[in-house]
Amino acid sequence: MLTAKDVRQALLIGLWFMFLTFPLLVIKVNTIEDTIIWRWNNMFIIGGVCFVATLALRSGRRLLVQKKQEDASLKNSRLSSRIRTHLHHKMVYLPLLSLVLLFFILFPTQFSTYQTTIMTTALMYVVLGLGLNIVVGVAGLLDLGYVAFYAVGAYSYALLNLHFGLGFWTVLPVAGLLAALFGVLLGFPVLRLRGDYLAIVTLGFGEIIRMVLENWSEFSHGPSGISNIPRPGLFGLDLSLNQSIIYTYYLMMLMVAFTIFVVNRLQNSRIGRAWFALREDDIACQAMGIDKTRTKLTAFALGAFWAGMAGVFFAAQNTYVSPKSFTFLESAIILCVVVLGGMGSIIGIILGALILILLPEYLRAISDYRMLVFGATLVLMMIFRPQGIISTVRRTYTLKR
Amino acid sequence: MLEIKNIDVFYGNIQALHGVSLRVNQGEIITLIGANGAGKSTTLMAISGIVPPRSGSILFEGRDISAMAADEIFKLGLCQVPEGRHIFPELTVTENLDMGAFLRRDSKGIAQDLEYIYQLFPILAKRRHQPGGNLSGGEQQMLAISRALMSRPRLLLLDEPSMGLAPLITKQIFDIIRTINQEQHTTIFLVEQNANLALQTAHRGYVLENGRVVMQDQAAELLSNTAIQKAYLGI
Amino acid sequence: MYCYAPMEYFIELTFSGLTRGSIYALIALGYTMVYGIIGLINFAHGEIYMIGAFTALIASSVLTYLGLPLPAILILAALAAIIWSAAYGYTMEKIAYRPLRDAPRLSPLISAIGMSIFLQNYVQLAQTADYLPFPALIPEFDFLEPYAGIVGSTDLVILVVSALGMIGLMLLIKYTRTGKAMRATAQDKKMALLLGINVDRIISITFIIGSGLAALGGVLIASHIGQINLYIGFIAGIKAFTAAVLGGIGSIPGAVLGSYILGLTEAFATGYVSSDYEDVFAFSLLVLILIFRPAGLLGKATIEKV
Amino acid sequence: GEPIKIGVAGAHSGDLASYGLPTLKAAQLIVKDINANGGINGSEIELLIEDEACKPEIATSTATKLVSSGVKVVIGHICSGATKAALPIYRDAKVIAISPSATTPDLTQSGDYPNFYRTIGSDAVQARYVVDFTLHTLKAKKIAVIHDKADYGKGLAEYALKFIKDSGEAKVVLFEGVTQGAPDYSAIVQKIKRFRADAVIFGGYHPEASKIVSRMRQKRLSIPFISDDGVKDDTFIKVAGKYAEGVYATGPADVSQSPIGIEYREKFKQSEGKEPGAFFDNAVTATLALTNAIAKAGSTDPKAVATALHNEEVDTPFGKIKFDDKGDPIGIGFSIYQVQEGKYVQVQ
Amino acid sequence: MEPLLSVEDLTMDFGGIRALDQVNLRIHPGEIVALIGPNGAGKTTFFNCLTGMYTPTGGTILLNHQGKGGKRINGLKPNKVTELGLARTFQNIRLFSNMSVLENVMIGRHCRTRSKIFGAIFRDPATLREEEDIIGISFALLERIGLADQANTFAKNLPYGAQRRLEIARALATEPTLLLLDEPAAGMNPQETLELNELIFSIKDDGLSILLIEHDMKMVMALSDHIFVMDYGRKIAEGTPDEVRYNPAVIKAYLGEEDVRA
Ligand SMILES: Nc1ncnc2c1ncn2[C@@H]1O[C@H](COP(=O)(O)OP(=O)(O)OP(=O)(O)O)[C@@H](O)[C@H]1O
Numbered sequence A: 001m002l003t004a005k006d007v008r009q010a011l012l013i014g015l016w017f018m019f020l021t022f023p024l025l026v027i028k029v030n031t032i033e034d035t036i037i038w039r040w041n042n043m044f045i046i047g048g049v050c051f052v053a054t055l056a057l058r059s060g061r062r063l064l065v066q067k068k069q070e071d072a073s074l075k076n077s078r079l080s081s082r083i084r085t086h087l088h089h090k091m092v093y094l095p096l097l098s099l100v101l102l103f104f105i106l107f108p109t110q111f112s113t114y115q116t117t118i119m120t121t122a123l124m125y126v127v128l129g130l131g132l133n134i135v136v137g138v139a140g141l142l143d144l145g146y147v148a149f150y151a152v153g154a155y156s157y158a159l160l161n162l163h164f165g166l167g168f169w170t171v172l173p174v175a176g177l178l179a180a181l182f183g184v185l186l187g188f189p190v191l192r193l194r195g196d197y198l199a200i201v202t203l204g205f206g207e208i209i210r211m212v213l214e215n216w217s218e219f220s221h222g223p224s225g226i227s228n229i230p231r232p233g234l235f236g237l238d239l240s241l242n243q244s245i246i247y248t249y250y251l252m253m254l255m256v257a258f259t260i261f262v263v264n265r266l267q268n269s270r271i272g273r274a275w276f277a278l279r280e281d282d283i284a285c286q287a288m289g290i291d292k293t294r295t296k297l298t299a300f301a302l303g304a305f306w307a308g309m310a311g312v313f314f315a316a317q318n319t320y321v322s323p324k325s326f327t328f329l330e331s332a333i334i335l336c337v338v339v340l341g342g343m344g345s346i347i348g349i350i351l352g353a354l355i356l357i358l359l360p361e362y363l364r365a366i367s368d369y370r371m372l373v374f375g376a377t378l379v380l381m382m383i384f385r386p387q388g389i390i391s392t393v394r395r396t397y398t399l400k401r
Numbered sequence B: 001m002l003e004i005k006n007i008d009v010f011y012g013n014i015q016a017l018h019g020v021s022l023r024v025n026q027g028e029i030i031t032l033i034g035a036n037g038a039g040k041s042t043t044l045m046a047i048s049g050i051v052p053p054r055s056g057s058i059l060f061e062g063r064d065i066s067a068m069a070a071d072e073i074f075k076l077g078l079c080q081v082p083e084g085r086h087i088f089p090e091l092t093v094t095e096n097l098d099m100g101a102f103l104r105r106d107s108k109g110i111a112q113d114l115e116y117i118y119q120l121f122p123i124l125a126k127r128r129h130q131p132g133g134n135l136s137g138g139e140q141q142m143l144a145i146s147r148a149l150m151s152r153p154r155l156l157l158l159d160e161p162s163m164g165l166a167p168l169i170t171k172q173i174f175d176i177i178r179t180i181n182q183e184q185h186t187t188i189f190l191v192e193q194n195a196n197l198a199l200q201t202a203h204r205g206y207v208l209e210n211g212r213v214v215m216q217d218q219a220a221e222l223l224s225n226t227a228i229q230k231a232y233l234g235i
Numbered sequence C: 001m002y003c004y005a006p007m008e009y010f011i012e013l014t015f016s017g018l019t020r021g022s023i024y025a026l027i028a029l030g031y032t033m034v035y036g037i038i039g040l041i042n043f044a045h046g047e048i049y050m051i052g053a054f055t056a057l058i059a060s061s062v063l064t065y066l067g068l069p070l071p072a073i074l075i076l077a078a079l080a081a082i083i084w085s086a087a088y089g090y091t092m093e094k095i096a097y098r099p100l101r102d103a104p105r106l107s108p109l110i111s112a113i114g115m116s117i118f119l120q121n122y123v124q125l126a127q128t129a130d131y132l133p134f135p136a137l138i139p140e141f142d143f144l145e146p147y148a149g150i151v152g153s154t155d156l157v158i159l160v161v162s163a164l165g166m167i168g169l170m171l172l173i174k175y176t177r178t179g180k181a182m183r184a185t186a187q188d189k190k191m192a193l194l195l196g197i198n199v200d201r202i203i204s205i206t207f208i209i210g211s212g213l214a215a216l217g218g219v220l221i222a223s224h225i226g227q228i229n230l231y232i233g234f235i236a237g238i239k240a241f242t243a244a245v246l247g248g249i250g251s252i253p254g255a256v257l258g259s260y261i262l263g264l265t266e267a268f269a270t271g272y273v274s275s276d277y278e279d280v281f282a283f284s285l286l287v288l289i290l291i292f293r294p295a296g297l298l299g300k301a302t303i304e305k306v
Numbered sequence D: 001g002e003p004i005k006i007g008v009a010g011a012h013s014g015d016l017a018s019y020g021l022p023t024l025k026a027a028q029l030i031v032k033d034i035n036a037n038g039g040i041n042g043s044e045i046e047l048l049i050e051d052e053a054c055k056p057e058i059a060t061s062t063a064t065k066l067v068s069s070g071v072k073v074v075i076g077h078i079c080s081g082a083t084k085a086a087l088p089i090y091r092d093a094k095v096i097a098i099s100p101s102a103t104t105p106d107l108t109q110s111g112d113y114p115n116f117y118r119t120i121g122s123d124a125v126q127a128r129y130v131v132d133f134t135l136h137t138l139k140a141k142k143i144a145v146i147h148d149k150a151d152y153g154k155g156l157a158e159y160a161l162k163f164i165k166d167s168g169e170a171k172v173v174l175f176e177g178v179t180q181g182a183p184d185y186s187a188i189v190q191k192i193k194r195f196r197a198d199a200v201i202f203g204g205y206h207p208e209a210s211k212i213v214s215r216m217r218q219k220r221l222s223i224p225f226i227s228d229d230g231v232k233d234d235t236f237i238k239v240a241g242k243y244a245e246g247v248y249a250t251g252p253a254d255v256s257q258s259p260i261g262i263e264y265r266e267k268f269k270q271s272e273g274k275e276p277g278a279f280f281d282n283a284v285t286a287t288l289a290l291t292n293a294i295a296k297a298g299s300t301d302p303k304a305v306a307t308a309l310h311n312e313e314v315d316t317p318f319g320k321i322k323f324d325d326k327g328d329p330i331g332i333g334f335s336i337y338q339v340q341e342g343k344y345v346q347v348q
Numbered sequence E: 001m002e003p004l005l006s007v008e009d010l011t012m013d014f015g016g017i018r019a020l021d022q023v024n025l026r027i028h029p030g031e032i033v034a035l036i037g038p039n040g041a042g043k044t045t046f047f048n049c050l051t052g053m054y055t056p057t058g059g060t061i062l063l064n065h066q067g068k069g070g071k072r073i074n075g076l077k078p079n080k081v082t083e084l085g086l087a088r089t090f091q092n093i094r095l096f097s098n099m100s101v102l103e104n105v106m107i108g109r110h111c112r113t114r115s116k117i118f119g120a121i122f123r124d125p126a127t128l129r130e131e132e133d134i135i136g137i138s139f140a141l142l143e144r145i146g147l148a149d150q151a152n153t154f155a156k157n158l159p160y161g162a163q164r165r166l167e168i169a170r171a172l173a174t175e176p177t178l179l180l181l182d183e184p185a186a187g188m189n190p191q192e193t194l195e196l197n198e199l200i201f202s203i204k205d206d207g208l209s210i211l212l213i214e215h216d217m218k219m220v221m222a223l224s225d226h227i228f229v230m231d232y233g234r235k236i237a238e239g240t241p242d243e244v245r246y247n248p249a250v251i252k253a254y255l256g257e258e259d260v261r262a
């Protein structure tokens, strides 16, 4: 399997990483206490690990290539496409769907409230991911400031409740619309921008919103945030903490279902097609009579809408909002959900959100290494599945006569 | 000079070439014709090392180049003008031409060749300080061929040089192809949709169908072959 | 209340703006180079800068312990920072970006975000999350003493180095073969390959140069601020990225111009309005400029040829 | 009998871990002692440790987790924001929380969280000390109040602003926030110069403080710099180096002479090999107060524990303390320190 | 008869370069008009000005919209121009490569349909009917260009010639009165070009006017009713195929000697 060349290569890579990590991993300085600690064993651990990993990777890759060659004659032999064709079969996906649904419905009864809270959060990211997917995945507009709309939603609930005593259900649609309005506001100046210029402006927009929330204390209570936000009500019933958490969970599930329904219908409509086309080639798009301005603005508005609603859920679940929760990292994670899941694929994004939000939770066991592993996972996932967990499948049409 | 033996080329899981074999002799103009998607461009890309074949071998002057990196292959004197021209859009015309001579270090020779090119294509001289991306389609094609010539290749691979060119220019370009072949003894591997013209220019030809070589012969023979006439010459 | 001479105040603010601008510029140059060549917003670039600063800190501590004189420490520490940052940049490109060269456009971006998170935590685990004092490696110049209220020695060094960095890079790109190859690679990788340019190597070189510059920035800035921790890269990175876009991303003079404008805007916003909203000003300026020049100040706003 | 569950929540990872970890250690040290002596009324104490990295949204879920695992008393959280986010959950679950370090006045003063206690003076109290010192000892007339835009710093600065205004003895010539992590603060320093301030009050933490103070001194601006607890940290002196000299900072009253304080500091040094960081004494106090109250109450019944916290004095590094009816500590005050020859020295 | 499109003194500058210099051109309903000229003459630029991709520096473009007389269309946005009945293909194919062949054509229907967000979500009868119409018309167009059985493959996976035809179908889906084709036969072999000729004739038979840029002289001569010849941004000749074929200026600038004999 492994040739001498492989071993030599692995050795070189091991040595390279020993060199690379030498200053940071071996020498630990503390300029406060003026100490220098030498940790030579780290160097050898790294060298060894890299050596073994390289060998493993190489033999693994070789196996894979061989297998690929064997399979090459068979079209569609790839696992993912095989799964996909099976999934399209009603006999398979209906029972599967009900099983998944059952799992989610029974979740709070089988797991602790803590687990339920985490799952609620993960579901929130499903909604966020699906919303951002409209902008990034479908319309192809790279938005790095999506968290701004999330913040708009969360603060809408916090403030409207604080000042006017408006309840969860009243604010939910209002916040969605407000966020959509912000989406349009952001959309206007950036219409002419392309690709990565758009990215930086949206990033800036996200930061501006956060900074305004931080500094304009009279309006937003500044960095100390707003607490005591009521949880969602249920016909004025008095819910205990546990009940209320479970109730929020089910609401969130409904919200996810609603989002999936709407987003799916939007994607497969006249507007959805225009968004896709815009992503593919905006010049051809205009030549086909599509109003670029309006199409972009609807994408921004409809994407932001979901973030606004998710924001209300966020505020209600935590009963507390502060600008700290709406940093760029949050935008980045939502973007990761979309890309990792597979741009434009609803199932992919659901999987992406569950993985990315639940993963760090369950990595708490190795708390120190958790974000390290998280970062590495992002890189590895991209290397092995650059198109995301599930790549987009365009809808097929048949002619009804 | 160049010998391709039984190569299979894949894009992911899709096989584009099935056991293609062909040879190019020193000093020849060889043409490869075939319908859209037959695999002509793929053959050229395999030779240039952009899409290495999964099996089979490519010998250039006896050396197996099938696993070599593209830049190494180029150094051996193989230069390709790819389909779609691939002009560097933000470099000026002159800079584009300079890039062709990237590996050369004889600045005098380069300057001479530049003059020669500007004589060959006066329009390029006129546009020499324009960014390549602003040229019209035909101008870009001329630039692409000229850029390849700047590397003084021994084997020139041309992918559909006549695409989008005015009749006059097409004629000019084919004249130039013949000229380079005769005067500079550059061997030429020509891929062309305009089969008529290609077969009139070339010494020998190969016909590619669905990734397989289905016919090979002297160009004149192919030109008069009725099956070829019906399928590719529109007669 | 406003008894302070307005002109003097303006000049002071201008200098503080230029200092900030130079700091951004040192990082923005690397951003813009990498973007120029592979079209990637390298979110991990800030982390490379941070690693440079840490390496310099480690090197200078060890060297101080060995009892070397200050100038030698400065030079050796900077050298170590440059070497190791370049090595990190090179390795990062190989691991996280090269396999994704033909992937959809956003995949390398996510990979970069992942890399940024990874490197931050790597440094935290290997070293510490606390702020560490960074020794003042740059000596105080006596001739600046009369102007101490306006400009300090580190400010001056940073100003000069970022200017030199820009000029050097421009010369490199315009006149050297490597530079030409970089430009060609940036515009059409496949064609560059077909013309015998080793594209992989050119991209590696770009990362090495960009990372080295960031490391140099790291040393200078850390010794200007006097402390480092693992988040310095992220914040500075975002600003530098903004500056690069402002100037027209991919353009080297653009990155420097954008950095100065950004630095000056922040200084004047603080000086004449309020530092509460300095970032708001910075980003608003960005939006404003991009509205009128969608490709940044020095970016080429060509009509796309159809 | 059944072990007594105590939650410990705070930042144990991330950039604020240096505030959270000493707390955790303090709780562990004390609990180890108690358990070694047979526990409280025969029951062992079990610590449930939760890391929220000072993030509000994580704090709510960790709070939920603690509550759902049956915890009735919690030591934490560390940061005010996270505490604020977690408190409603504790309140609704009738869980008592005692923080060693959350200083936002609201937490106790608003009356929203009757279940909350802390072993640290609130920002309002601290701001009072800072302002009184600046006005009466330093006799400043034109004061620049700067903060770091974050919860703690801005809150403190706002109280300082209010107290100065109320006193009518001096003018606030500048009230502004600086951006955390910005590479250079020259502009704000020029502005302080321009307004001819004769003292700077800064609300925030040491990284920003050292950057500002260094810039001030480099620009030859030598007016007094008075800051808070977040700056009274030896790291500040190390980072700012010679520029730290003369800086004033408030901090919890000096406990270096108290036997209990010394005892636990020594234990910490033995097990960790370094000096305990910020809030360690407060955390020791919180743990002692809480375990004492549980012992006195005879159970973790919130009502009984609350009564004990309010009424039973307990020996701590800060001396004998108990809690007022809002949950603030009686007996824990602040002192003013100044950096002199590279050390914080109590000046008032 | 009133012309469908009349262009007067159209001028377009790029920085220092004058790509179009006072070009005049008329197209009457039902005509196939060809625009030929050497590479870089400005033909594509002319198209770009007509379709709103570029805003011309000078001159007027008048479109006779639904018999309501000339409407000035310079500087209108491309989508507006398309709505008014001008549709085009591109010299460098610009399909929506990751969408299916059918969807590419369906996009062409966009400007002739109306359903909004509400309809998309609730799928009311009107929307459903509209959607079915879109599919029906698109399928019909695919059948016409012979790609119906490939309807659900990605556009990028089509052979080159098929992609060119798909571009035409997509343009036809916008229900144009004037179809602009930019080198539709480029990259096709002579056999495929013959098939394309048939298609273009059949489009003409439907009453559309066509403006064609093409370098394949056989095709141009066979199809066109009228030919305009450009060089260096100026019109250098116009007339019937035969007039143009023997025009010495055209031969010198464009055709070269042989074609005269051919
Ligand atoms: N990058 C690619 N990925 C996947 N398939 C490809 C790729 N490039 C080409 N193909 C497929 O390989 C086959 C051969 O393509 P190739 O470009 O070599 O044809 P060609 O003979 O040059 O045709 P044309 O006349 O259109 O240029 C075609 O079926 C094409 O769809």
Ligand SMILES: Nc1ncnc2c1ncn2[C@@H]1O[C@H](COP(=O)(O)OP(=O)(O)OP(=O)(O)O)[C@@H](O)[C@H]1O
Pocket: B134, B135, B136, B137, B138, B139, B164, C303, C304, C305, E014, E017, E019, E037, E038, E039, E040, E041, E042, E043, E044, E045, E046, E091
């Ligand atoms: N966006 C642009 N910016 C600058 N110059 C341009 C631009 N577009 C076209 N040109 C210039 O205008 C001239 C005409 O170009 P155009 O593309 O219209 O030629 P063409 O007649 O279509 O040629 P071909 O038959 O080769 O496609 C060319 O010289 C070209 O360089």
Ligand SMILES: [Mg+2]
Pocket: B040, B041, B042, B083, B159
């Ligand atoms: Mg081809």
Ligand SMILES: [Mg+2]
Pocket: B136, B137, E043, E044, E045, E091
């Ligand atoms: Mg053209």
